[in-house]
Amino acid sequence: MGLISNGSTIFDAGSMSAGFGGSMVLIKKLTASSSATLSFVNGSSGVVLDNTYKEYLFTFKQIHPANDNDNFGFNLSTDGGSNYNVTKTSATFVSYNAENGSDSALEYSTTYDLGQNTGFQNISSGYSGIGNDSDQNCSGYLHLFSPADTTFVKHFISRVNTANNINFSTDNFVAGYGNTQNAVDAIQFKMSSGNIDAGDICLYGIA
Numbered sequence: 001m002g003l004i005s006n007g008s009t010i011f012d013a014g015s016m017s018a019g020f021g022g023s024m025v026l027i028k029k030l031t032a033s034s035s036a037t038l039s040f041v042n043g044s045s046g047v048v049l050d051n052t053y054k055e056y057l058f059t060f061k062q063i064h065p066a067n068d069n070d071n072f073g074f075n076l077s078t079d080g081g082s083n084y085n086v087t088k089t090s091a092t093f094v095s096y097n098a099e100n101g102s103d104s105a106l107e108y109s110t111t112y113d114l115g116q117n118t119g120f121q122n123i124s125s126g127y128s129g130i131g132n133d134s135d136q137n138c139s140g141y142l143h144l145f146s147p148a149d150t151t152f153v154k155h156f157i158s159r160v161n162t163a164n165n166i167n168f169s170t171d172n173f174v175a176g177y178g179n180t181q182n183a184v185d186a187i188q189f190k191m192s193s194g195n196i197d198a199g200d201i202c203l204y205g206i207a
Contacts, residue, residue, distance in 0.1 A: 024057065027203045032196035034066065040203050041081040042185040049185055051148035053205035058142040058187070060160065060201055067194035069129035069165045071112075072138055073120040076147075076154065076178045077186035084188045085118040086154075090176025094126030099167040114176065122192065123158040123174045129192075131165035137199065138162040140172075147184035154178035 028047050030038045040058075042049035049056060063072055075084035092112045097104040109126030124130055124138045140160030147154055158174040178184060189201060 023207045025053075025205045025207070027205050029200060029202045032063070032199045032201075035196045037188050037190040038196060038201050039081055039186060039188040040201075041077075044081075047203065048205060049147060049187070049203075050183070053207060054146050055206040056144045056147065057204040057206055058144070058189075058201055059204070060138065060140050060142075060189075061199060062137045062139055063124075063130070063199035063201075064137040064197045065130050065132050065191050065194060066197040067191065068132045070132070070194055071122045071129050071192040072124035072160070072189065072196075073122040073192065074142065074187055074189045075118075075120045076180075076184045077188070078180055078182040078184055079186075081186035081188070084120075084186070086178040086180050086184065087116055087118050088114045088121055088176055088178050089116055090114045090121055090156075090174055092122075092126045092172070092174045094170055094172050096127050096168050096170040099169075103168075112174070116179065120190065120192070121156075121174065121176070124160050124162050124172060125164060125170055126172050127170045128164045128166055128168065130162050131167075132197070133165075136163040136165070144184070144187070150181055150183055152181070154180065154184050 076086035092109045095106040112122040142158040145155045155177045160172045162170045
C-alpha cells in the first residue's frame with residue numbers, strides 16, 4: 001500500500017520519493033564487522049552499478065574505525081573490482097567546532113585534495129581523523145553520477161560529519177570527478193589504516 005500526500009506518491013512498492021518525481025531505490029546494504037574493505041561490484045551479490053540509474057547514493061551510518069585518528073575513503077574501478085585506481089581530481093573544505101566551543105572555523109583544506117591521483121579519496125576529514133572512542137564515528141553520504149557513461153568523466157559529491165579524535169565535530173565536503181571515459185562498475189570503501197570496526201553502508205539508485 002502506498003503513501004500519497006497532496007496527490008504525490010511518497011512511498012510505494014519499496015521505493016521512496018527522492019523529490020521532483022524521481023524515486024530512490026535501496027539496492028544493497030553492507031555492514032562492517034572488523035572489515036578491511038567494503039566493496040560494491042556491479043553484478044555481484046545483488047549489486048547494481050550500471051546504466052540502470054544515472055545517480056547512485058551511498059549513505060554511511062556510524063562508521064567506527066578500529067584505529068584512532070583514521071580516515072575513511074573510497075576508490076573506483078573500471079574492471080569489475082580487480083583494481084581500484086581510477087584517476088581523480090577533487091577539492092575539499094571543512095567546518096569544525098570543538099566540544100568545549102574553544103575553536104571553530106570554516107576553511108578550504110588542501111591536505112586531502114587529489115590532482116590526477118589514483119589513490120583513495122579521503123572523505124571523512126579535512127582537519128583530523130575519526131576517533132575510535134566507543135562513542136566516536138562518522139556518518140554521511142556520497143553521490144556518484146552516471147558511472148556507466150562512456151563519454152564523460154564521473155562526478156562525485158560527498159558530505160561526512162565526524163566525531164574526531166580530539167573531540168571536535170567536523171563537517172567535511174568533498175567534490176570531484178573520476179577522470180575516465182570508461183564505465184565505473186565498482187567502488188570500494190576503507191580506512192586509511194586498519195579495519196572498519198563497525199557501521200553500515202547502503203547503496204541506492206536514484207531514477
